[in-house]
Amino acid sequence: MEERQRVRRPGGRSARVAAEVHQAVTELVGERGYGAFSVRDVAARAGVADSSIYRRWGNLENLLADVVLTRLNARSPMPDTGSLAGDLRTYAANVAREITGPDGPVLLHLAIALSKTGQQGVRAGEGLRAERTRQLQSMLDRASERGEDAPDAFAVLDHVLAPMYIRVLFGMGPLTPEYIDGLVDRLLSVPGEGCRARRA
Amino acid sequence: MEERQRVRRPGGRSARVAAEVHQAVTELVGERGYGAFSVRDVAARAGVADSSIYRRWGNLENLLADVVLTRLNARSPMPDTGSLAGDLRTYAANVAREITGPDGPVLLHLAIALSKTGQQGVRAGEGLRAERTRQLQSMLDRASERGEDAPDAFAVLDHVLAPMYIRVLFGMGPLTPEYIDGLVDRLLSVPGEGCRARRA
Known part of the structure; x- marks a missing residue:
C-alpha cells in the first residue's frame, strides 16, 4: 500500500x-x-x-534541503580526469554553471536560508554539507592515492566555492573560466601550511 | 526648515x-x-x-544599503598597525566580530538580498561594495607605500571575507582567531602577494 x-x-x-x-x-x-x-x-x-x-x-526543511542537495550535487557528479588540477577545474566549472544558471541564485539563497530556521533547518543544512564534503573528499582522496599533494575539503570550500558563492550572491559580474581556473591554481599553489610554516 | x-x-x-x-x-x-x-x-x-x-x-533599497554600510563598515574603521599582516588580521577579526554578533547574520542576509531586488537594489549593493573596496584599498595602498607586497582588494574579498561570510551564512561553527589569522597568512603566502617579499 x-x-x-x-x-x-x-x-x-x-x-x-x-x-x-x-x-x-x-x-x-x-x-x-x-x-x-x-x-x-x-x-x-x-x-x-x-x-x-x-x-x-x-517537514518543509528536509524537503528544501533535499532540493538543494539534489540540484547542487547529484546533478553535478564529481569529475575524474586523472589529475587534481583537472578534477578541481572541472568541478569548479560545474559548480559555477549551476550557481549562475536560472535556478542557481535561488538554490544558493535556499542553502543559506536553511541555516537560520532553527534546529530542523540546521540539521538539514548539516546533512547537505556533509554529503557535499563526502563527495569532494573522495575526489581529493583519489589525488592523494596518486601521490599528489591534495588540500582538504575545507580549503576547497573556503578558497574555491566561497568566492564563487559570494560573487553570485552579491551579484558581482560573471564567473569567467579565467577567474575559476585562477581560484583553483591559487589553491594548489599554496605551499603546505603556507609561508608561516616555511619561514619558521 | x-x-x-x-x-x-x-x-x-x-x-x-x-x-x-x-x-x-x-x-x-x-x-x-x-x-x-x-x-x-x-x-x-x-x-x-x-x-x-x-x-x-x-526608497527602501537605499535605506537598507545605508544600514548595511553603516553597520558593516563605519562601525569598524580600517586598522593602521604599521604592517600589512597586522592590518589584515585586525580587519578580519573586526569583520568576524560584526558578522558573528547579534545582528551579523541579519546584516549579511540583507547585503545579499539587496543584490536580487532589481536595479535599485543592485545599485545600492554596488554602492555598498564600492565603499568597502575603497576603504580596504586605502589600507592596501599604505602597505604598498611602505614597500610591502600587497594583494588587491578583490583577493581580500575572495580569500578572507568570502570564507568568513559563507561559514557564517551556512551556520558552520565559530570563526576562531586561529582560523581568521590562517586566512590572512594564506593570502599573504601566495607567491606574488606578500610572502615572497617578506621572506626576501
Missing part, C-alpha cells in the same frame, strides 16, 4: 512525484522567497496531497 | 532619527526577513513619519 511504502521505486510514480515537488519548491522559492510558503503551497503547486510530502520528507 | 534641510547635523535630531530608523530596519529584517516589510512599517517602528524616510533615503 502506498501509505506504508518505505522503499522508493526509481523511475516510477515516486520519482515523478519527487521531480514535481522539487520543481514546485524551486518555483515557489524563486517567486516568493524563502519562508513565504508552506508544505500546503508546495503540494498544491505540484498537484500532490500534503500527506505525500509529509510522508516522504517529514 | 526641517523639510528642506540637506546637510545633516551630527548628533542632532537628524542623527537620532537615523539611529532609530536603522534600529527599526535591523529589527524588522531579523523578525520578518527581507522583503516582508515596507517603508511604512519602518516608519511606524521608528516612530517617524513616512515622509522623513523618503526625504532622506529616497
